[in-house]
Amino acid sequence: MSLLSFFEQLAELPWSVELHESQYAYSIIESIHVWTLCLFFGTIAMVDLRLLGLTMRGVPVSELARRVLPWTVAGFILMVITGTLLVFAIPVRTYQSIFFRGKMLLLVLAGLNVWLFHSRVYPKVAAWDADGVPPRAARVAGAVSLVLWSCIIFSGRMIAYNWFDCDRQPQLAIINFLTSCAPASGQ
Protein backbone atom coordinates (compact mmCIF):
# COMPACT_ATOMS: atom_id res chain seq x y z
CA MET A 1 0.00 0.00 0.00
CA SER A 2 1.41 3.37 -0.96
CA LEU A 3 1.63 6.19 1.53
CA LEU A 4 -0.84 8.19 -0.54
CA SER A 5 -3.49 5.47 -0.41
CA PHE A 6 -2.88 5.15 3.34
CA PHE A 7 -3.70 8.84 3.81
CA GLU A 8 -6.61 8.55 1.38
CA GLN A 9 -8.03 5.76 3.52
CA LEU A 10 -7.56 7.86 6.65
CA ALA A 11 -9.59 10.59 5.00
CA GLU A 12 -12.45 8.11 4.53
CA LEU A 13 -12.72 7.36 8.25
CA PRO A 14 -15.88 8.85 9.78
CA TRP A 15 -14.06 10.58 12.60
CA SER A 16 -11.60 12.18 10.21
CA VAL A 17 -14.54 13.68 8.34
CA GLU A 18 -16.21 14.68 11.61
CA LEU A 19 -13.07 16.40 12.87
CA HIS A 20 -12.66 18.17 9.53
CA GLU A 21 -16.22 19.41 9.53
CA SER A 22 -16.51 20.16 13.26
CA GLN A 23 -17.40 23.69 14.25
CA TYR A 24 -15.06 23.96 17.24
CA ALA A 25 -13.02 20.77 17.71
CA TYR A 26 -10.51 21.51 14.95
CA SER A 27 -9.98 25.11 16.07
CA ILE A 28 -9.53 24.07 19.69
CA ILE A 29 -7.03 21.31 18.83
CA GLU A 30 -5.10 23.72 16.61
CA SER A 31 -5.06 26.33 19.36
CA ILE A 32 -3.73 23.85 21.91
CA HIS A 33 -1.05 22.89 19.38
CA VAL A 34 0.00 26.56 19.10
CA TRP A 35 -0.22 27.40 22.82
CA THR A 36 1.88 24.36 23.68
CA LEU A 37 4.73 26.12 21.86
CA CYS A 38 5.19 28.10 25.08
CA LEU A 39 5.60 24.93 27.11
CA PHE A 40 7.57 22.86 24.62
CA PHE A 41 9.62 25.33 22.60
CA GLY A 42 9.82 27.80 25.50
CA THR A 43 11.38 25.35 27.94
CA ILE A 44 13.70 23.70 25.41
CA ALA A 45 14.83 27.14 24.21
CA MET A 46 15.77 28.13 27.77
CA VAL A 47 17.82 24.94 28.15
CA ASP A 48 19.47 25.58 24.75
CA LEU A 49 20.29 29.16 25.69
CA ARG A 50 21.82 27.87 28.93
CA LEU A 51 23.94 25.41 26.91
CA LEU A 52 25.10 28.38 24.85
CA GLY A 53 25.97 30.29 28.03
CA LEU A 54 23.44 33.00 27.13
CA THR A 55 21.21 32.83 30.19
CA MET A 56 21.10 31.52 33.80
CA ARG A 57 24.86 30.97 33.92
CA GLY A 58 24.60 30.50 37.68
CA VAL A 59 22.27 27.51 37.33
CA PRO A 60 23.96 24.11 36.89
CA VAL A 61 22.98 22.49 33.58
CA SER A 62 22.03 19.23 35.33
CA GLU A 63 19.63 21.18 37.55
CA LEU A 64 17.86 22.56 34.48
CA ALA A 65 17.80 19.12 32.88
CA ARG A 66 16.27 17.60 36.01
CA ARG A 67 13.70 20.27 36.82
CA VAL A 68 12.81 21.76 33.43
CA LEU A 69 13.20 19.01 30.80
CA PRO A 70 10.23 17.02 32.22
CA TRP A 71 8.07 20.01 31.25
CA THR A 72 9.60 19.91 27.77
CA VAL A 73 8.72 16.22 27.47
CA ALA A 74 5.15 16.90 28.64
CA GLY A 75 4.90 19.67 26.04
CA PHE A 76 6.24 17.36 23.34
CA ILE A 77 3.68 14.66 24.14
CA LEU A 78 0.88 17.24 23.91
CA MET A 79 2.34 18.48 20.60
CA VAL A 80 2.41 14.98 19.12
CA ILE A 81 -1.16 14.20 20.23
CA THR A 82 -2.65 17.46 18.91
CA GLY A 83 -0.46 17.40 15.80
CA THR A 84 -1.53 13.85 14.93
CA LEU A 85 -5.17 14.84 15.31
CA LEU A 86 -4.62 17.79 12.97
CA VAL A 87 -3.18 15.43 10.34
CA PHE A 88 -6.14 13.06 10.81
CA ALA A 89 -8.52 15.95 10.15
CA ILE A 90 -6.90 16.82 6.79
CA PRO A 91 -4.91 13.73 5.78
CA VAL A 92 -4.29 13.93 2.03
CA ARG A 93 -3.59 17.64 1.71
CA THR A 94 -1.24 17.52 4.70
CA TYR A 95 0.58 14.48 3.34
CA GLN A 96 1.16 16.32 0.06
CA SER A 97 2.15 19.61 1.73
CA ILE A 98 5.76 20.55 1.03
CA PHE A 99 5.94 22.28 4.41
CA PHE A 100 4.58 19.25 6.28
CA ARG A 101 7.19 17.06 4.58
CA GLY A 102 9.91 19.56 5.42
CA LYS A 103 8.70 19.67 9.02
CA MET A 104 8.81 15.87 9.37
CA LEU A 105 12.35 15.82 7.98
CA LEU A 106 13.42 18.56 10.40
CA LEU A 107 11.79 16.64 13.27
CA VAL A 108 13.94 13.61 12.45
CA LEU A 109 17.04 15.82 12.49
CA ALA A 110 15.97 17.42 15.79
CA GLY A 111 15.43 13.94 17.24
CA LEU A 112 18.90 12.94 16.09
CA ASN A 113 20.34 16.00 17.81
CA VAL A 114 18.52 15.10 21.06
CA TRP A 115 19.87 11.55 20.84
CA LEU A 116 23.44 12.71 20.13
CA PHE A 117 23.31 15.19 23.01
CA HIS A 118 22.00 12.69 25.54
CA SER A 119 24.25 9.84 24.45
CA ARG A 120 27.51 11.70 23.76
CA VAL A 121 27.53 15.10 25.44
CA TYR A 122 25.30 15.03 28.52
CA PRO A 123 26.84 11.90 30.19
CA LYS A 124 29.98 14.00 30.86
CA VAL A 125 28.02 16.91 32.32
CA ALA A 126 29.66 16.52 35.76
CA ALA A 127 32.88 17.97 34.34
CA TRP A 128 31.25 21.25 33.20
CA ASP A 129 27.95 21.36 35.09
CA ALA A 130 28.60 24.69 36.78
CA ASP A 131 30.51 26.34 33.91
CA GLY A 132 28.88 29.58 32.81
CA VAL A 133 29.74 28.73 29.22
CA PRO A 134 29.68 24.95 28.57
CA PRO A 135 32.21 23.27 26.24
CA ARG A 136 31.96 23.42 22.48
CA ALA A 137 30.05 20.15 21.98
CA ALA A 138 27.28 21.30 24.32
CA ARG A 139 27.12 24.74 22.70
CA VAL A 140 26.82 23.17 19.25
CA ALA A 141 23.99 20.90 20.45
CA GLY A 142 22.19 23.90 21.92
CA ALA A 143 22.60 26.00 18.77
CA VAL A 144 21.52 23.17 16.45
CA SER A 145 18.47 22.54 18.64
CA LEU A 146 17.44 26.22 18.60
CA VAL A 147 17.83 26.50 14.83
CA LEU A 148 16.00 23.22 14.08
CA TRP A 149 13.05 23.90 16.39
CA SER A 150 12.72 27.44 15.02
CA CYS A 151 12.62 26.05 11.47
CA ILE A 152 10.03 23.51 12.62
CA ILE A 153 7.83 26.35 13.92
CA PHE A 154 8.22 28.13 10.56
CA SER A 155 7.41 25.13 8.41
CA GLY A 156 4.54 24.17 10.71
CA ARG A 157 2.98 27.61 10.37
CA MET A 158 3.35 27.51 6.57
CA ILE A 159 1.32 24.27 6.26
CA ALA A 160 -1.74 26.51 6.55
CA TYR A 161 -0.91 28.25 3.25
CA ASN A 162 -1.79 26.70 -0.08
CA TRP A 163 0.88 28.27 -2.33
CA PHE A 164 2.30 24.90 -3.37
CA ASP A 165 -0.85 22.77 -3.10
CA CYS A 166 -1.39 20.02 -5.63
CA ASP A 167 -4.64 21.54 -6.88
CA ARG A 168 -2.89 24.82 -7.65
CA GLN A 169 -1.21 24.29 -10.99
CA PRO A 170 1.02 25.04 -12.78
CA GLN A 171 3.85 24.58 -10.29
CA LEU A 172 7.54 24.16 -10.95
CA ALA A 173 8.47 20.56 -11.74
CA ILE A 174 10.63 20.41 -8.63
CA ILE A 175 7.63 21.39 -6.44
CA ASN A 176 5.44 18.70 -7.99
CA PHE A 177 8.25 16.24 -7.44
CA LEU A 178 8.65 17.19 -3.77
CA THR A 179 4.90 16.98 -3.14
CA SER A 180 4.63 13.76 -5.23
CA CYS A 181 1.95 15.51 -7.18
CA ALA A 182 0.99 14.35 -10.67
CA PRO A 183 -1.18 17.07 -12.21
CA ALA A 184 -3.35 16.06 -15.12
CA SER A 185 -1.75 17.10 -18.39
CA GLY A 186 -3.06 20.24 -20.02
CA GLN A 187 -3.64 21.93 -16.65
Place this chain on the structure above:
Amino acid sequence: MDLLPLFQWCYNTPVGEAIRNSNWMFAIIEAFHLLGLGFLGGTVLMVDLRLLGVGLRKQPAAQLWAATQPWLVGSVVLLFASGIPLFLSEAIKCLYSFAFWVKMTSLLLVLLFTFTILRRVVQSDFASDRPLLRRSTAIISLVLWFGVAWGGRWIGFS
Protein backbone atom coordinates in the same frame (compact mmCIF):
# COMPACT_ATOMS: atom_id res chain seq x y z
CA MET B 1 -15.10 57.58 21.72
CA ASP B 2 -15.12 56.70 18.06
CA LEU B 3 -12.08 54.60 17.28
CA LEU B 4 -12.98 53.94 13.67
CA PRO B 5 -11.00 56.88 12.15
CA LEU B 6 -7.87 55.82 14.07
CA PHE B 7 -8.20 52.18 13.02
CA GLN B 8 -8.99 53.29 9.48
CA TRP B 9 -5.77 55.31 9.48
CA CYS B 10 -3.82 52.25 10.73
CA TYR B 11 -5.40 50.11 8.04
CA ASN B 12 -4.38 52.60 5.33
CA THR B 13 -0.73 52.90 6.38
CA PRO B 14 1.74 51.83 3.66
CA VAL B 15 2.91 48.93 5.87
CA GLY B 16 -0.63 47.62 6.32
CA GLU B 17 -1.30 47.93 2.62
CA ALA B 18 1.96 46.27 1.59
CA ILE B 19 1.20 43.25 3.82
CA ARG B 20 -2.35 42.97 2.47
CA ASN B 21 -1.12 43.11 -1.11
CA SER B 22 1.56 40.49 -0.58
CA ASN B 23 1.09 36.77 -0.89
CA TRP B 24 3.62 35.80 1.71
CA MET B 25 4.41 38.76 4.01
CA PHE B 26 1.65 38.07 6.53
CA ALA B 27 2.73 34.43 6.80
CA ILE B 28 6.40 35.24 7.38
CA ILE B 29 5.73 37.97 9.94
CA GLU B 30 3.27 35.68 11.70
CA ALA B 31 5.90 32.93 11.92
CA PHE B 32 8.25 35.38 13.69
CA HIS B 33 5.36 36.31 15.98
CA LEU B 34 5.01 32.60 16.90
CA LEU B 35 8.74 32.31 17.51
CA GLY B 36 8.49 35.28 19.88
CA LEU B 37 5.55 33.60 21.60
CA GLY B 38 7.68 30.51 22.21
CA PHE B 39 10.60 32.44 23.69
CA LEU B 40 8.28 34.55 25.81
CA GLY B 41 6.61 31.39 27.11
CA GLY B 42 9.99 30.01 28.12
CA THR B 43 11.06 33.07 30.12
CA VAL B 44 7.67 33.46 31.80
CA LEU B 45 7.57 29.77 32.72
CA MET B 46 11.09 29.82 34.23
CA VAL B 47 9.95 32.35 36.82
CA ASP B 48 6.33 31.22 37.26
CA LEU B 49 7.18 27.51 37.64
CA ARG B 50 9.77 28.54 40.23
CA LEU B 51 7.13 30.54 42.13
CA LEU B 52 4.75 27.57 41.96
CA GLY B 53 7.50 25.29 43.28
CA VAL B 54 7.35 22.92 40.31
CA GLY B 55 10.32 24.16 38.26
CA LEU B 56 13.81 25.05 39.40
CA ARG B 57 13.89 25.02 43.19
CA LYS B 58 17.42 25.64 44.42
CA GLN B 59 17.86 29.07 42.88
CA PRO B 60 16.04 32.10 44.31
CA ALA B 61 13.28 33.42 42.06
CA ALA B 62 15.09 36.77 42.03
CA GLN B 63 18.12 35.14 40.41
CA LEU B 64 15.98 33.51 37.68
CA TRP B 65 14.11 36.75 37.11
CA ALA B 66 17.35 38.67 36.64
CA ALA B 67 18.88 35.99 34.40
CA THR B 68 15.90 35.63 32.10
CA GLN B 69 14.79 39.27 32.00
CA PRO B 70 16.83 40.24 28.89
CA TRP B 71 15.13 37.36 27.03
CA LEU B 72 11.73 38.37 28.36
CA VAL B 73 12.25 41.93 27.13
CA GLY B 74 13.73 40.67 23.85
CA SER B 75 10.71 38.40 23.24
CA VAL B 76 8.28 41.23 23.99
CA VAL B 77 10.17 43.47 21.54
CA LEU B 78 10.00 40.75 18.84
CA LEU B 79 6.30 40.25 19.54
CA PHE B 80 5.56 43.97 19.22
CA ALA B 81 7.77 44.35 16.15
CA SER B 82 5.89 41.53 14.40
CA GLY B 83 2.47 42.09 15.99
CA ILE B 84 2.11 45.76 15.06
CA PRO B 85 2.53 45.19 11.27
CA LEU B 86 0.08 42.26 11.47
CA PHE B 87 -2.39 44.55 13.25
CA LEU B 88 -1.93 47.33 10.67
CA SER B 89 -2.78 44.93 7.86
CA GLU B 90 -6.15 44.03 9.39
CA ALA B 91 -6.91 46.91 11.74
CA ILE B 92 -10.58 47.25 10.76
CA LYS B 93 -11.25 43.57 11.44
CA CYS B 94 -9.51 43.94 14.83
CA LEU B 95 -11.67 46.91 15.83
CA TYR B 96 -14.76 44.70 15.64
CA SER B 97 -13.10 41.58 17.03
CA PHE B 98 -13.95 40.62 20.62
CA ALA B 99 -10.80 38.46 20.77
CA PHE B 100 -8.61 41.44 19.83
CA TRP B 101 -9.90 43.48 22.77
CA VAL B 102 -9.49 40.54 25.16
CA LYS B 103 -5.91 40.28 23.97
CA MET B 104 -5.12 44.00 24.32
CA THR B 105 -6.72 44.24 27.77
CA SER B 106 -4.89 41.14 29.02
CA LEU B 107 -1.64 42.39 27.51
CA LEU B 108 -1.86 45.75 29.26
CA LEU B 109 -2.76 44.08 32.56
CA VAL B 110 -0.06 41.42 32.38
CA LEU B 111 2.70 43.89 31.50
CA LEU B 112 1.66 46.14 34.38
CA PHE B 113 1.38 43.15 36.72
CA THR B 114 4.73 41.68 35.69
CA PHE B 115 6.78 44.83 36.09
CA THR B 116 5.12 45.97 39.34
CA ILE B 117 3.64 43.26 41.59
CA LEU B 118 5.37 40.16 40.18
CA ARG B 119 8.75 41.84 40.11
CA ARG B 120 8.33 42.97 43.72
CA VAL B 121 7.24 39.52 44.91
CA VAL B 122 10.13 37.89 43.06
CA GLN B 123 12.70 40.29 44.46
CA SER B 124 11.47 40.29 48.04
CA ASP B 125 13.26 38.04 50.49
CA PHE B 126 10.04 36.99 52.17
CA ALA B 127 8.69 35.38 48.99
CA SER B 128 9.90 31.96 50.06
CA ASP B 129 8.13 32.23 53.43
CA ARG B 130 4.79 33.08 51.89
CA PRO B 131 3.82 30.25 49.58
CA LEU B 132 0.29 31.56 49.09
CA LEU B 133 1.57 34.91 47.83
CA ARG B 134 4.15 33.19 45.60
CA ARG B 135 1.67 30.80 44.06
CA SER B 136 -1.13 33.30 43.53
CA THR B 137 1.32 35.68 41.84
CA ALA B 138 2.37 32.94 39.42
CA ILE B 139 -1.21 31.89 38.74
CA ILE B 140 -2.34 35.47 38.03
CA SER B 141 0.61 35.89 35.66
CA LEU B 142 -0.19 32.63 33.83
CA VAL B 143 -3.91 33.40 33.58
CA LEU B 144 -3.27 36.88 32.17
CA TRP B 145 -0.72 35.59 29.65
CA PHE B 146 -3.21 32.94 28.63
CA GLY B 147 -5.74 35.72 28.00
CA VAL B 148 -3.23 37.24 25.58
CA ALA B 149 -2.62 33.89 23.87
CA TRP B 150 -6.32 33.02 23.69
CA GLY B 151 -7.21 36.39 22.19
CA GLY B 152 -4.31 36.21 19.76
CA ARG B 153 -5.28 32.80 18.46
CA TRP B 154 -8.97 33.67 18.24
CA ILE B 155 -8.43 36.87 16.21
CA GLY B 156 -7.50 34.47 13.41
CA PHE B 157 -10.76 32.53 13.72
CA SER B 158 -13.07 35.54 13.65
